[in-house]
Amino acid sequence: MTEQTPLAIIVLAAGKGTRMKSDLHKVLHPIAGRPMVGHLMASAAELSPQRQVVVAGHGREQLEKALGGSATIAVQDPQLGTAHAVQQAEGALAGFEGDVLILYGDVPFVRAETMRAMIARLHENDAPAAVVLGFAPADTLQYGRVIAEDGRIVKMVEHKDATDEERACRVCNSGLMAVRSADLFGLLARVGNDNAQGEYYLPDVVNIAIADGRTCAVIVTDDADEVAGINSRAELAEAEGRWQLRRRAQAMADGATLIAPETVWFSWDTVLGRDVTVEPNVFFGPGVTVADGVTIHAFCHLEGATLSPGVHIGPYARLRPGAKLEEDVKVGNFVEVKNTVMHRGAKASHLTYLGDAEVGAEANIGAGTITCNYDGYFKYKTTIGERAFIGSNSALIAPVKIGADAIVAAGSAVSRDVADGELRMVRAEQLVKPGWADRFHDAMKKKKAEKRG
Structure with a gap:
């Protein structure tokens, strides 16, 4: 031409x-x-x-x-x-x-x-x-x-x-x-x-x-x-395999480490930086960009996500569309992130769902925390300030803002904003009945023995 x-x-x-x-x-x-x-x-x-x-x-x-x-x-x-x-x-x-x-x-x-x-x-x-x-x-x-x-x-x-x-x-x-x-x-x-x-x-x-x-x-x-033409599901799978083989080779030639290349699956538009480490059984859906020096541990699923330098995710992490992890963010095992920005150094290490949220720099999200972002009709945003500490098993009911340096006590269900530096504890008062459990066990054991007799 x-x-x-x-x-x-x-x-x-x-x-x-x-x-x-x-x-x-x-x-x-x-x-x-x-x-x-x-x-x-x-x-x-x-x-x-x-x-x-x-x-x-x-x-x-x-x-x-x-x-x-x-x-x-x-x-x-x-x-x-x-x-x-x-x-x-x-x-x-x-x-x-x-x-x-x-x-x-x-x-x-x-x-x-x-x-x-x-x-x-x-x-x-x-x-x-x-x-x-x-x-x-x-x-x-x-x-x-x-x-x-x-x-x-x-x-x-x-x-x-x-x-x-x-x-x-x-x-x-x-x-x-x-x-x-x-x-x-x-x-x-x-x-x-x-x-x-x-x-x-x-x-x-x-x-x-x-x-x-x-x-x-x-x-x-x-x-x-x-x-090669594609006319059947089997030929489609063979074509996918050939494409993946070439893409894995290209990723390694460009400076990424694939621990078990045959177990990593790329999308047509996946972007990997240098010195990225990808452990076994990682799946990249469309729209993923990974910067230099990122570590992706085994069994992660990524789609529509952006990872900045020094990020660590997984194992068993899921990043969904709109997930943006800034420098040195850590997302640990069984954590799901969707339409959420996690600023520099923020951590969500275990068993957490972060959806429609913004997490401030150096904030720590405890195990079992969820952002309750959907009421059955609309989505709402959760904002977590810098250096905030969210205790384990907390529910943040959006729309809600957690201030900088604030602490949410473990087991809290937070539905109102928390000010900077504030402690928020949302729990029912503990009820103590001394000896109640001993009496319960004695009664049940007696009942069980009578039934056997």
């Missing part, structure tokens, strides 16, 4: 995805917390396309909602093959003059550099009518073949229609293609369906161009996983 040549992206996503056995559109199934089509379009976005068209069929409404207007939706109904699918984008590309890159929504991991290589090949001196992305898998299975000599395509053939000699070719067709808009729809209009499936195949535009005496080219990716 040159600076003078605009680019359009066509993503084919009209398949029913029956093997997924799901009400969710196939290309919206997530990998690392992001829909597979989102991975693909993020890579395509690096090429700054002027237009993006997603060809949909089943589940069109789901796609429209997920894409949020970032692409034009074209509808293929009925589904008559890949060439027919691309034709449905013609209206959306009316008046467009430039290069067109044809991608597949269930092939999510095509790299931006691969896309650029396809476009660059389209602009080489021999000016190919089309550029096909090929790959050479260990097992060629049922893939269509690209018969080529020195990178120039002689013939494209579907597996069902190929001869034994053609099936011996190791270069397979990924389905991805780059074509000039001036050529694309004219070639598509000439595609027929005289084949084993009675469908209109996109690769036939290459055969038609070759028959016209034009050159078509193939470039071959060195990573077959890059063009």
Whole structure:
């Protein structure tokens, strides 16, 4: 792609995805917390396309909602093959003059550099009518073949229609293609369906161009996983595994320590700083940023959280969206934090829920403390001042403010503000009955003996 040549992206996503056995559109199934089509379009976005068209069929409404207007939706109904699918984008590309890159929504991991290589090949001196992305898998299975000599395509053939000699070719067709808009729809209009499936195949535009005496080219990716399609839950899990494997390796290369890498699961947007230590069985959901020098102990779950330098969390901690932990904060075992800022040096070491709260610097939250932030209709905020001490098994009933240096006695249920430096004790008066327990035990033992007799 040159600076003078605009680019359009066509993503084919009209398949029913029956093997997924799901009400969710196939290309919206997530990998690392992001829909597979989102991975693909993020890579395509690096090429700054002027237009993006997603060809949909089943589940069109789901796609429209997920894409949020970032692409034009074209509808293929009925589904008559890949060439027919691309034709449905013609209206959306009316008046467009430039290069067109044809991608597949269930092939999510095509790299931006691969896309650029396809476009660059389209602009080489021999000016190919089309550029096909090929790959050479260990097992060629049922893939269509690209018969080529020195990178120039002689013939494209579907597996069902190929001869034994053609099936011996190791270069397979990924389905991805780059074509000039001036050529694309004219070639598509000439595609027929005289084949084993009675469908209109996109690769036939290459055969038609070759028959016209034009050159078509193939470039071959060195990573077959890059063009692996996802058609079932098992293939989705395999794709997740491959993505996680690469992300773990990248995290360690960037300076993080993963004690047991195979047990750590990242999201597509997880950010880890240097000298971060991640112990086994940690799960990162979307929206987590971890600064340098953080320690995440085993069995933690993080989502939508920001951790500043020197933070320690876990084991068995849960950080939910809106959790913001400033420098040297400690969140211990079985502590849950949601939509809460914990300022520098604050601690919640055991068995605590902090929701919709602000915890002041150096404050200490005792074991079993909860912020009662929801009344069944609305959420309310709890504010805890600097250096405040909240005793164990306390309930802070929002909206409520605990002042700086204040102490809340263990077992208190606090529903009114506590002033700076104040002690608040909210307990029923203890009732003492000397000898009552001894008399109770004697009576019950006698009753039990009489029942046995």
